[in-house]
Amino acid sequence: MNFSDLVLKNRSYRRFDQSVRIPREFLVSLVGLARISPSPANLQALKFWLVSDAEECEQVFKNVKFGGYLKDWGGPIEGERPSGYIIILGDNEIKPIFEIDAGIAAQTMLLGATEQGFGGCMVKAFKRESLREVLGLSENLEIVLVIALGKPAEISLIEDFDEVKGIEYYRNVVGVHHVPKRTLDELIVH
Numbered sequence: 270m271n272f273s274d275l276v277l278k279n280r281s282y283r284r285f286d287q288s289v290r291i292p293r294e295f296l297v298s299l300v301g302l303a304r305i306s307p308s309p310a311n312l313q314a315l316k317f318w319l320v321s322d323a324e325e326c327e328q329v330f331k332n333v334k335f336g337g338y339l340k341d342w343g344g345p346i347e348g349e350r351p352s353g354y355i356i357i358l359g360d361n362e363i364k365p366i367f368e369i370d371a372g373i374a375a376q377t378m379l380l381g382a383t384e385q386g387f388g389g390c391m392v393k394a395f396k397r398e399s400l401r402e403v404l405g406l407s408e409n410l411e412i413v414l415v416i417a418l419g420k421p422a423e424i425s426l427i428e429d430f431d432e433v434k435g436i437e438y439y440r441n442v443v444g445v446h447h448v449p450k451r452t453l454d455e456l457i458v459h
C-alpha cells in the first residue's frame with residue numbers, strides 16, 4: 270500500500286470483528302512506532318497502557334464513548350467491540366501538557382495498525398475518573414487519549430463537505446459510514 274492509500278484507509282472505525290483478537294506483541298510493536306516519533310524537546314513524556322485481554326477490554330469499553338454524532342446508535346454491540354486498546358498516558362513528572370505528543374503518537378500507531386490490516390479510533394470521550402480507577406494509575410500518570418483497536422467490520426467513506434449536510438459524520442441506510450471533509454480550497458488560505 271502506498272502512503273496516500275494508507276492514510277485514506279486509516280479512517281476512524283468503531284465496529285469490529287471482535288472474534289479477531291489483537292496479540293499484546295502487536296500492541297507493543299505499535300508503541301515501538303510511537304517511541305521513535307517526534308517529541309517536543311525530546312522529553313518523551315508519554316507512557317502507554319496496553320489492553321489485549323478480553324476481560325480487560327470489557328472494563329475499558331465501559332469507560333469510552335463512540336460516535337457522538339450517531340444519535341440513534343448506542344455504540345458497538347457485543348461481537349463488534351474493540352479487541353485491544355492502547356491508552357496514551359502523560360507523565361506529569363516530565364511535563365504538564367501532552368496533547369500534541371499524544372496526537373502524533375496516536376496517528377502513527379493507527380497508521381501502523383492499518384498497514385497490518387487492523388484499524389481503530391482515537392477516543393477522547395472517556396470517563397476520566399472511572400477509567401483511572403480501573404487502571405489503578407499512579408498520581409504522576411494522566412490519561413490523555415484512548416486508542417481503540419480491532420479488525421474493522423464497517424466501511425467508512427470520505428466525501429466533500431457541503432454547507433447543507435454539515436460536518437457531522439453519518440451512516441447511510443445500509444450502514445456505510447460517511448465522513449464529510451472540507452475541500453482543499455477551503456483549507457488552504459494562501
Ligand SMILES: Cc1cc2nc3c(=O)[nH]c(=O)nc-3n(C[C@H](O)[C@H](O)[C@H](O)COP(=O)(O)O)c2cc1C
Pocket residue numbers: 279280281282283334335336337390391392393394395425438448
Ligand atoms: C483527538 C481526537 C479525539 C476523538 N475522540 C473520539 C471519541 O471520543 N469518540 C469517537 O467515536 N470518535 C472520536 N474521534 C474520531 C473522530 O470523530 C474522527 O476522526 C472524525 O469523525 C473524522 O473521521 P475520520 O477519522 O475517519 O477521518 C476522535 C478523533 C480525534 C482526532
